[in-house]
Amino acid sequence: MPCCHLPELAAHETVFSVDLSSVSFGPGVLAEAGPVLAHTGARRVALFTDPGVGTLEPVATVAASVRGAGLDLAIFDQVRVEPTNASFAEAAVFARQGRFDGYVSVGGGSVMDTAKAAALYATHPADFLAYVNAPVGEGRPVPGPLPPHVACPTTCGTGSECTGIAVFDHLPLAVKTGIASRLLRPTRALVDPTCTRSLPAMVVAASGFDVLCHALESFTARPYTARPRPVSPQARPMSQGQNPWSDVGSREALRLAGLYLVRAVRDAEDTEARHGLSWAATLAGIAFGNSGVHLPHAMSYAVAGKVREYRCPGYPQAEAMVPHGISVVVNAPSVFRFLAPTLPARHLEAARLLSPEVNDARPGDASGLLAAVLSRMMRETGVPPGTRALGYTEGDVVDLARGALMQTRLVDNAPVPVDELRMRALFEGTLADG
């Protein structure tokens, strides 16, 4: 046949995209922030951080490096931890007024996400809801590139430095949502694993289980081939579903989490473990930045959003709050007990990567095995085993299930469809776990 024939449109996706993150990793790397920004042509740089991190060494190092490279620097140190539509808008005003041509963020996921949003609205002004994911916002595509953004994570969890996602609480609807675009991905991540040295044990546990769940959910997400083929390459979603590229990062991140998570929580002096967990966070960020996460994260937004009394050691005690990684992992044993029989080989492989001593297990054992490995690791790190330990009861199940189902992008990325009854059953499972 002549080669000019167009291929017939397949009903399902046949292509996956590899969106690379630029990462520099290692002790001392934060001192490279200035030269990296100068190389992009930036001259007037905004540094974003939060009041807690703002006084610490990483911010001083980055600020000195930016000034040392001959660039102008303005610091915004009022990033809200767990940002909201209002705090994103406030950061955007700072960015717009400063007419910056470069951004650097130093802190956790909240800081990096706020810098992404501020750069977006300062560069491409629009109504706040224009770029916000549907159904909360209009989900309009970001119209063009953003100025260079160097992201410097100081925890070992969110992976935000490798993703084009900015998450916030939309206060008018009391729901967590976000903005997702490849154009929001930071230009370069500078990951210095020594930043985790001073983190309290429970902060390492929460962020470590966030890493583990990023990897596990990427590894078990709905395969990219199950999506309909997009109408154009630009319409291919960033969260493509599980694919061969995301598997590369997920597998290694799971292996490292199995080796190092418990050790990193138990001993702040265990440099090998804390550095290993930082690298796992970066790999898992690259993986889920291409594949997306699913049910444990969808459920986490309801668990974190409806908390009444729970306070976590190692975190500010003023308000009831469930740290993100804990609100995710409490759902994981229940979710993976349910999913393992639908994809036994993949769940068994994940259990083996996390815990090599289960090597002799067979596919028939998959159902409870991964959940048991997770529960054991949670016990060994003192993390609450389920949602009952966070103060929830059977009377909350309907509400929690409805809240989780609002996260349609994440629920649709699960390997099997989940309706309201199933979601309730998953939450009942989290109560049974403790």
Ligand SMILES: [Fe+2]
């Ligand atoms: Fe997460």
